[in-house]
Amino acid sequence: xxxxxxxxxxxxxxxxxxxxxxxxxxxxxxxxxxxxxxxxxxxxxxxxxxxxxxxxxxxxxxxxxxxxxxxxxxxxxxxxxxxxxxxxxxxxxxxxxxxxxxxxxxxxxxxxxxxxxxxxxxxxxxxxxxxxxxxxxxxxxxxxxxxxxxxxxxxxxxxxxxxxxxxxxxxxxxxxxxxxxxxxxxxxxxxxxxxxxxxxxxxxxxxxxxxxxxxxxxxxxxxxxxxxxxxxxxxxxxxxxxxxxxxxxx
Amino acid sequence: xxxxxxxxxxxxxxxxxxxxxxxxxxxxxxxxxxxxxxxxxxxxxxxxxxxxxxxxxxxxxxxxxxxxxxxxxxxxxxxxxxxxxxxxxxxxxxxxxxxxxxxxxxxxxxxxxxxxxxxxxx
Numbered sequence: 001x002x003x004x005x006x007x008x009x010x011x012x013x014x015x016x017x018x019x020x021x022x023x024x025x026x027x028x029x030x031x032x033x034x035x036x037x038x039x040x041x042x043x044x045x046x047x048x049x050x051x052x053x054x055x056x057x058x059x060x061x062x063x064x065x066x067x068x069x070x071x072x073x074x075x076x077x078x079x080x081x082x083x084x085x086x087x088x089x090x091x092x093x094x095x096x097x098x099x100x101x102x103x104x105x106x107x108x109x110x111x112x113x114x115x116x117x118x119x120x121x122x123x124x125x126x127x128x129x130x131x132x133x134x135x136x137x138x139x140x141x142x143x144x145x146x147x148x149x150x151x152x153x154x155x156x157x158x159x160x161x162x163x164x165x166x167x168x169x170x171x172x173x174x175x176x177x178x179x180x181x182x183x184x185x186x187x188x189x190x191x192x193x194x195x196x197x198x199x200x201x202x203x204x205x206x207x208x209x210x211x212x213x214x215x216x217x218x219x220x221x222x223x224x225x226x227x228x229x230x231x232x233x234x235x236x237x238x239x240x241x242x243x244x245x246x247x248x249x250x
Numbered sequence: 251x252x253x254x255x256x257x258x259x260x261x262x263x264x265x266x267x268x269x270x271x272x273x274x275x276x277x278x279x280x281x282x283x284x285x286x287x288x289x290x291x292x293x294x295x296x297x298x299x300x301x302x303x304x305x306x307x308x309x310x311x312x313x314x315x316x317x318x319x320x321x322x323x324x325x326x327x328x329x330x331x332x333x334x335x336x337x338x339x340x341x342x343x344x345x346x347x348x349x350x351x352x353x354x355x356x357x358x359x360x361x362x363x364x365x366x367x368x369x370x371x372x
Contacts (some may be wrong), residue, residue: 061366071348072355078273079351088364095268095294098275099282105291106278108260109319116278187277191262198320198344201362208365220321 050214057207064200071193078186084179092172093180099171106168107191114195117165118190256342257322259319263311263343264292266324269351274322288292288315301330308334318343326353336361 106117125171169176169184251367262279264271271294274280282331293299293307293314311318325347335345339364349355 035351056371061363064362068355068358073266075273075349079269082269082273082276083351090334093272095271097281098272100290101282102284103280103282105261105281107262109259109262168275168280169276182275187273191274191277191279194320194346194348197346197353201344201346202341204362208369211369248343 017212031058050211050218053207053211053214057204057211060204060207064197064204067193067197067200070198071197074186074190074193078190079181081183081186085177085183088177088179099168103166103168106165107188109195114192116191123124255315256319257343258317261318263315263318263321264323265307265311265327266293266295266322266348267327267350267352268294268296270322270324270348288317291315291318295324295327305331305334312338312340312345320344320346322346322348324348324350324353325349325355325359329359 082093108115169180172180261281262274264274264279266274271292275292277288279292283289287310291311293304295304305326306320308323311321319342321343323335323345327350328347335347338345347355347360
């Protein structure tokens with residue numbers, strides 16, 4: 001069942017000026033008398049230096065706390081994997097296995113950035129192209145001849161051994177559990193987060209120093225004002241001022 | 251002059267328990283040389299290690315050596331030499347406290363967060 005409404009839209013509209021008894025210029029915004037264009041641009045209060053620094057500091061504190069949580073999580077994962085490796089291989093991954101021969105740090109800081117060295121791959125691309133170009137020889141006939149491919153592989157392995165990178169995990173042996181590799185990865189990630197922490201600590205300590213300096217300056221100014229007020233009060237209470245007031249009253 | 255001196259600071263030192271030092275060595279932080287005074291950049295703190303020994307190594311890594319940029323120290327070990335750690339105010343090396351396997355991180359003892367609390371009047 002449908003209803004048909006024959007109401008005209010014009011009848012529905014309300015004429016504001018007639019029906020609501022609104023004042024003249026009701027649609028124009030009210031501008032206060034003392035409002036000026038220039039002042040209007042600074043509707044927001046000017047933030048003093050201390051407040052601005054405190055706002056920056058609060059943002060850094062937030063970042064710092066998040067960074068702390070991430071560091072703790074990564075280190076926890078690293079310790080857990082290391083404990084797992086130790087559990088299945090007792091007395092194997094401890095300080096008695098440290099390689100105390102000459103060792104270069106593979107993770108160093110250069111120009112403020114952490115650089116973690118990795119294994120350098122030998123140049124294999126031109127060799128691979130050469131291998132592709134070589135025609136496939138039947139292996140049965142050349143069984144007793146050394147193939148060039150094997151010689152090249154031996155050379156690349158020797159290059160890897162001679163390169164400056166020495167994976168520190170190898171000081172614990174050649175065949176290692178997966179959990180030890182996972183522990184290594186977690187500790188490497190924690191190093192990057194620690195670099196971030198160092199940056200945050202440096203920025204925050206600079207801000208702390210500046211905020212404390214501003215507070216000290218403000219306190220000094222307040223003390224100066226108090227002393228001035230005291231001096232003024234003492235001058236008002238002096239007998240000369242008292243006599244002046246008497247004569248002016250008379 | 252100081253910028254050039256700090257450019258030589260490329261290493262990360264570690265003062266921690268065995269697991270912490272093992273983990274950091276796996277990450278590639280360890281350096282062993284025959285140069286006197288710079289033999290190792292890590293110290294494994296065992297139960298029998300005294301506070302004096304820790305202090306001595308801390309002084310060596312922070313005052314005497316000029317090649318360490320960051321010193322990582324377990325928070326529970328830093329507590330044992332808290333006075334030394336708190337009174338160290340130089341920019342390099344940066345002292346960062348890290349948790350250990352047996353001692354989780356306590357934010358109450360974090361020097362930065364303590365300074366924040368002091369600043370905001372707690």
